[in-house]
Amino acid sequence: MTGPHEHAEHSPAGDAPIGGEPGGRRSERVYPDRYYDILARDLGEERARWARLPYEERMRELAWYHAHFNTPDDLSPWPAELDGGVDRP
Amino acid sequence: MHDPIGFYRAFQELLRKRSIRAVLTSGMACVEYGLQQNTKDTDWILDPGGIAGIVELFGDLERGVSGANWRVSYRGLFAAPLEREYLEGGWTSHISARESPESAERHLDFFGRAPRLGAAWRLTAEGGIASRDIVARMKKTDRPKDWPLVNGLAVQSFFDGEPEAVLHLREPSILPEAWERTPADLWDAFTRERPLLAALPECNEATLERLLLVEQMLWQCVNRERYLVYQRAWKEFYRSWQQDRIGEWPTAEPFLQQHRRVCEAVRAHGLPPAPLATEAARREIYDRGRDRAASLVAAAPSELALVAVPLDTILP
Numbered sequence: 025m026t027g028p029h030e031h032a033e034h035s036p037a038g039d040a041p042i043g044g045e046p047g048g049r050r051s052e053r054v055y056p057d058r059y060y061d062i063l064a065r066d067l068g069e070e071r072a073r074w075a076r077l078p079y080e081e082r083m084r085e086l087a088w089y090h091a092h093f094n095t096p097d098d099l100s101p102w103p104a105e106l107d108g109g110v111d112r113p
Numbered sequence: 114m115h116d117p118i119g120f121y122r123a124f125q126e127l128l129r130k131r132s133i134r135a136v137l138t139s140g141m142a143c144v145e146y147g148l149q150q151n152t153k154d155t156d157w158i159l160d161p162g163g164i165a166g167i168v169e170l171f172g173d174l175e176r177g178v179s180g181a182n183w184r185v186s187y188r189g190l191f192a193a194p195l196e197r198e199y200l201e202g203g204w205t206s207h208i209s210a211r212e213s214p215e216s217a218e219r220h221l222d223f224f225g226r227a228p229r230l231g232a233a234w235r236l237t238a239e240g241g242i243a244s245r246d247i248v249a250r251m252k253k254t255d256r257p258k259d260w261p262l263v264n265g266l267a268v269q270s271f272f273d274g275e276p277e278a279v280l281h282l283r284e285p286s287i288l289p290e291a292w293e294r295t296p297a298d299l300w301d302a303f304t305r306e307r308p309l310l311a312a313l314p315e316c317n318e319a320t321l322e323r324l325l326l327v328e329q330m331l332w333q334c335v336n337r338e339r340y341l342v343y344q345r346a347w348k349e350f351y352r353s354w355q356q357d358r359i360g361e362w363p364t365a366e367p368f369l370q371q372h373r374r375v376c377e378a379v380r381a382h383g384l385p386p387a388p389l390a391t392e393a394a395r396r397e398i399y400d401r402g403r404d405r406a407a408s409l410v411a412a413a414p415s416e417l418a419l420v421a422v423p424l425d426t427i428l429p
Contacts, residue, residue, distance in 0.1 A: 055272050062268055062284060066261035067148070075147045083118060086150060090116040 052079055115212070117153040118144065120219055123212075124155065131170055134160035138227070138243040138251055145242050148265045154220035158227050158243060164197045167223065171208070172369040184211045185368040187375060188220070189361075193347075193384065194375045200225025202387030204343065228339065229253055231429025245270050249281040255337040260329060280307050283329070285321045289313050306426050312419045327412045328420035334409070335402030335427050342388050342398060350384035357382075395428040 054076075064072035074082060115123055121141050128135050137145070140152030159167065174183035186209050187194075193204030200206065200223065208221045224230075229250045243251075245266040252259045252266070263281050270278035271291050279295055280303060282288040292313050295303065304311040309328055316324065354362075357378075363371055378384075389395050407417055 053269075053273070055269065058287075059268050059272060063148070063265060066264065071148075071150065074150060079147075082147060086118060086144065087116045089150075090118075090153075 115216075117141070117155075117217075117219070120212070121155045124221070127170060127174075128157075128163075128167075131166055133163035133166045133170065135163060135223075136241050136243045136247075138224070138248055139222075142242050142248045143252075143262055143266070146245065146248070146266060146269065148262055153217075154222065156222045156224065158224045158230070158247075159200065161197050161201055161225050164195055164200055164223075164225065168195050168369070168372055171210075172367075172372075174210075175368050181213055184214075185209070187363045187368075187371050189363055192375075194372060194379060195223060196376060196379075197225065198386040199379070199384075202226065202385070203228065203389055204386075227251055228336070229427065229429065231425075245275070246277040246280070253281075253332045253336070255333040255340065257333070276303075279303060279310060283325050285318050285325065288321070289316075305423065307422065308418075309420045324416065324420050327406065327410055327416050328422070330406040330410045330412070331403060331417070331420060331422060332427060334406040335399055338398035338402040338405075339389065339428060342394075346385050346388050350379065350382050353382040354378050389428065392424070395424055399424050399428055 060072045060076055063075055074085065077085065118141075121137060125135075125137065135157045137155060138158050139156035140149055141155045143149035144152060171183075171185040173179060175185050176182070188207040188209050192207045193199035193202075195206040195208075203226050206223045208223070210219045210221060211217070212219075230247060249263045249266040249270075252263045260283065264283040267278045267281035268284060268287065271282060271287055276295050276299055279288065279291045282291055292310055300310075309324055312324060313321070351362075362375075364374065366374070379386075389398070403417065403421070406412065407414075
């Protein structure tokens with residue numbers, strides 16, 4: 025297991041840049057089982073199963089769902105970051 | 114026609130071509146991080162210098178300047194105009210778009226001074242995805258369903274060796290371990306931002322779970338108060354604007370006409386650009402949120418003191 029904080033570079037909070045990965049693609053990363061167990065507990069077994077898939081496969085699966093279903097989602101007039109959402113009464 | 118992921122990537126490319134600096138955040142960023150499956154809308158943190166460029170981009174897309182004619186519109190609720198003054202004042206702009214008559218409706222939300230990030234954060238990259246640290250901060254909303262995502266992002270960060278994980282971890286079995294591994298030169302800054310960290314050596318598992326609960330409730334309640342300030346300001350503005358008998362908003366006009374209309378309206382009817390500009394205003398809602406949190410989870414003053422996230426962290 026890769027130990028936390030190895031090879032990490034720190035940007036002090038408050039003046040750190042907004043980072044990101046140009047190109048918008050996440051690198052492949054397989055986490056220890058402990059991580060997927062936490063996902064299964066908090067977000068459900070299905071989400072944990074999906075999270076274990078390689079990146080391209082994850083995205084292919086989502087694309088298939090979007091193509092075949094009109095999925096209920098966060099397409100809401102009240103965005104989460106203004107603390108809204110479809111579940112807000 | 115794109116699926117939602119293809120759409121965000123295509124839009125990101127449009128931003129890059131115009132040198133508009135923005136990063137993808139929130140739900141779609143969580144999709145990229147392998148945490149969320151079911152979002153379709155895209156949220157962007159914009160460099161303030163790029164706000165005028167976005168307006169121009171939408172106008173050009175509608176006119177088909179560089180390809181197909183899009184339909185772009187403001188959305189109806191709780192929307193400040195895409196103007197620097199408003200986005201820097203903590204408002205968000207909400208846009209809907211269709212790349213063609215057959216395409217699905219896309220929702221795009223733009224932040225300038227994003228909640229819980231403030232103005233101290235700046236963009237250094239063109240395009241890309243917000244870091245887990247940034248997404249975690251933005252996900253600390255008043256909605257309980259966002260908090261497992263905060264933890265998921267933080268656990269990823271922990272396993273990737275990012276010290277900032279300790280600012281967001283909610284996992285009692287990992288947080289003490291992560292804190293032990295935090296380089297000493299970061300202790301002061303991190304405990305200032307998250308006072309709970311200083312209490313870790315004295316906590317057993319049950320105490321830690323309790324403090325995490327109180328801490329989360331503090332974030333949720335202060336955020337709720339923040340949201341109410343913006344909601345009240347918007348409703349007041351909208352009622353006044355309605356007296357001009359504008360009819361339905363958004364109108365069916367082209368985007369640039371809508372934009373001009375709403376920009377005139379916010380000035381004529383007094384939508385405040387920055388409702389929480391003063392420290393006194395932020396302090397007031399912080400105190401209200403803290404009192405509500407204390408009441409909801411019956412937190413003792415001593416518990417609240419151990420988790421009291423500073424004002425400039427929770428309401429920067």
